Structures are given as C-alpha cells and as structure tokens.
Amino acid sequence: xxxxxxxxxxxxxxxxxxxxxxxxxxKPKIVATTSILxxxxxxxxxxxxxxxxxxxxxxxxxxxxxxVRDLDLLQDADLVIYHGLFLEGKMTEIFEKLDFSQNLIxxxxxxxxxxxxxxxxxTHSVDPHIWFDVSLWSQALSHAAEEIILWRPAWExxxxxxxxxxxxxxxxxxxxxIDRIAELRKADQALITAHDAFSYFGKAYNLEVLGLQGLSTxxxxxxxxxxxxxxxxxxxxxxxxxxxxxISPKAIEAVVAxxxxxxxxxxxxxxxxxxxxxxxDSPAGTYxxxxxxxxxxxxxxxxx
Numbered sequence: 127x128x129x130x131x132x133x134x135x136x137x138x139x140x141x142x143x144x145x146x147x148x149x150x151x152x153k154p155k156i157v158a159t160t161s162i163l164x165x166x167x168x169x170x171x172x173x174x175x176x177x178x179x180x181x182x183x184x185x186x187x188x189x190x191x192x193x194v195r196d197l198d199l200l201q202d203a204d205l206v207i208y209h210g211l212f213l214e215g216k217m218t219e220i221f222e223k224l225d226f227s228q229n230l231i232x233x234x235x236x237x238x239x240x241x242x243x244x245x246x247x248x249t250h251s252v253d254p255h256i257w258f259d260v261s262l263w264s265q266a267l268s269h270a271a272e273e274i275i276l277w278r279p280a281w282e283x284x285x286x287x288x289x290x291x292x293x294x295x296x297x298x299x300x301x302x303x304i305d306r307i308a309e310l311r312k313a314d315q316a317l318i319t320a321h322d323a324f325s326y327f328g329k330a331y332n333l334e335v336l337g338l339q340g341l342s343t344x345x346x347x348x349x350x351x352x353x354x355x356x357x358x359x360x361x362x363x364x365x366x367x368x369x370x371x372x373i374s375p376k377a378i379e380a381v382v383a384x385x386x387x388x389x390x391x392x393x394x395x396x397x398x399x400x401x402x403x404x405x406x407d408s409p410a411g412t413y414x415x416x417x418x419x420x421x422x423x424x425x426x427x428x429x430x
Contacts, residue, residue: 154204154278159214160187161403162257163233165413166267167207169292171274174281175204183403183411186372191216200224205277207270210234211242213254213401231273233266243325255400258327260300260417264293299414300330306421307331315428318359318367320378323400338377352377356384359392366427368396371404395427 154175158164164179171177180199181190187209192200200206200220208214208221210232224230234256241262243253257263271289275282311333317324322337338355359367359381367382369375378394385392398420404410410419 151204155202156205156207157199157203159206159208159217160185160401162401162413162416163207163209165403166263166292167270167274170267170271170285170288171281172284172288174278174284178203181402183405184372185402187213187401188215190214192220200228203228205229205231205274207231207233209254209256211252211254211256212250215250229277231270231277233270236269237262237265243329245322253322253325255323255326257413258324258417259330260296260303261330262326263413264296264300267296268293295414299417303331303417303421306425307333310425310428313365313429314362316358316362316364317424317428318355318364318381319398319400320368320370320373320375321400323370338381352380352384355381356388359385360388360390363390364392364428365430366393366395368398368424368427369394370400371397372401393427396423398423 153173156167156171156175156177157180158167158177159180161179161181161183164177168177178199180196181187197220201224206221206224206228208217208230211234212218214221221230221232234254237256242256245251245253256266268289271285275285278285316334316336317328318336318338320337321339322335324335324337327333328335336355336358338351358364367378369378375394375397382392382394399410399416403412403416404419408415410416
C-alpha cells in the first residue's frame with residue numbers, strides 16, 4: 127500500500143505540469159465519477175461547465191480501478207465530484223491524496239445518518255446505492271449544488287434556478303414511482319436481483335427486495351444463499367428475477383435453474399440499470415430515464 131501511495135503521489139505531481147492553464151479554459155471542467163452522478167451535475171450546472179464522467183456507461187464502480195488516464199483526468203479537472211459511501215471503493219486512497227491538491231465534493235457526506243442503510247457496524251458497510259430513493263438522491267444533489275456555489279459564487283443565481291427546476295422534476299418522478307409500485311404490491315411479488323442494490327428502492331417505495339449477492343459485487347453468493355432464495359421464490363410464486371446491466375448474469379441464472387429443478391418456471395427479466403446509466407441515446411441514458419425504465423421493466427415482469 128505504501129508503494130502504491132508513493133507512486134500515486136509521483137504520478138499526480140508529474141501530471142500537474144502536463145496540462146493547459148485551467149484559467150484559460152472557456153468553461154471549467156468538472157469530473158464526476160459515475161454516469162449517474164455526472165447526469166445530475168450536468169442538470170445543476172447547465173452550460174456553466176463541461177461535465178465529464180470518469181467511468182463510462184455500463185461500468186461497475188465497485189470493481190473499478192483507476193488507470194493512468196483516470197489520474198490524468200482527475201488532476202486536470204477544476205472540480206472532482208464523487209459519491210462516497212465507499213461506492214468507488216478501489217479509489218478511496220486516490221480521493222484522500224487528491225484532497226491535498228484538488229477541489230473535491232463528496233455528495234453523500236451531509237446525508238442524515240438515520241436515512242442510510244447498513245449491513246453491519248463497519249464504515250464500509252453503508253449501502254451506497256442512495257440514488258434508488260429519488261428523494262434521498264435529491265438531497266445529495268442539493269448538497270452538491272451548495273458546494274458548487276461555494277466553489278463558484280458568481281454562479282449562484284444560475285445554480286439555484288437549475289436546481290429548483292431539476293429537483294421539481296425529481297419530486298414528480300418520486301411520486302410517480304410511489305404510485306406505480308403501489309399498483310405492483312397488489313400482485314404480492316418481490317424484487318429479486320443479482321446483488322443487493324435496491325434496498326433504498328424497497329424502503330422508499332414499500333416493496334420487498336432481495337439480492338443474491340451483498341452490497342458490493344465483490345462478494346460471492348454461497349450455496350446457502352442460492353438455496354434459500356430458490357425456496358423463497360417457489361413458496362411465494364415469484365414471477366421473475368432480474369439481471370443487472372453491469373453484472374454478469376451467471377449467478378442469477380443459477381437461481382432460474384434452481385427454480386426449474388423444483389418445477390417452478392421463472393423468467394429472467396431485465397437487465398435493470400443499477401450502478402450506471404444506459405447508453406447516451408437510450409431511454410435509460412439519463413437518471414430520470416433510468417428510474418422510469420427500471421420501474422416499467424419491474425412492473426411488467428412481475429404482473430404479467
């Protein structure tokens with residue numbers, strides 16, 4: 127670890143001399159770690175800045191390792207914005223180092239602790255998938271907006287207007303999701319996915335949620351996990367389980383096979399969008415579109 131940090135320090139120092147003068151840019155460059163976060167920040171800053179996603183769409187942030195190109199991009203940014211809550215777990219040391227030389231915003235740092243879900247007492251056991259509760263994600267983006275104003279006070283009027291407009295759209299999305307999931311509950315179904323990414327969704331919209339893997343895709347499901355989930359599906363007559371777009375479907379396919387062995391035919395639906403948006407030109411290419419797409423797929427798959 128010490129060798130890694132020393133190398134990282136040298137790389138960051140060397141990159142500092144490579145780039146154009148930031149003051150000469152037409153627009154400041156903001157780097158957000160994921161496509162989900164980048165979309166939210168674009169809606170907040172509007173035309174004031176260029177917003178770049180560090181991780182391309184379709185990438186799993188739990189497994190993501192920073193490359194030399196990433197260090198290059200982070201050092202060249204005028205502002206770096208990240209999720210926190212150990213979502214970008216393999217980049218924690220990088221953010222700690224960047225904090226000495228770079229403008230950083232952790233969008234989750236001011237969220238009420240009693241609204242965060244945990245799998246254990248450890249710091250890294252907090253569930254980072256806060257964007258699946260639209261109201262909680264709105265709070266995270268509100269904090270980001272206030273921090274951006276502190277960073278660029280001259281933008282305050284524009285940032286506040288953009289935030290009001292976007293947060294109003296998110297409030298509508300939140301209510302629409304409440305209404306749609308209320309219809310789904312009449313079917314007495316549960317949402318079962320490859321990893322435990324939808325707990326905030328389940329809590330916010332009152333839907334039973336189970337994941338085969340843990341909070342991080344680094345975890346591996348055991349035979350007991352698989353057997354218990356198959357038993358639950360058969361007993362409850364669940365209609366579908368869901369693959370995820372950033373995760374191999376092998377583990378959830380094993381659930382489908384296990385159900386078939388017990389003469390319970392179940393659909394493998396999805397994939398759902400969890401840790402990343404879809405392609406830019408797809409229906410799930412924005413945060414709002416991602417939530418709407420997921421809700422539609424879940425509703426249709428569990429009620430047909």
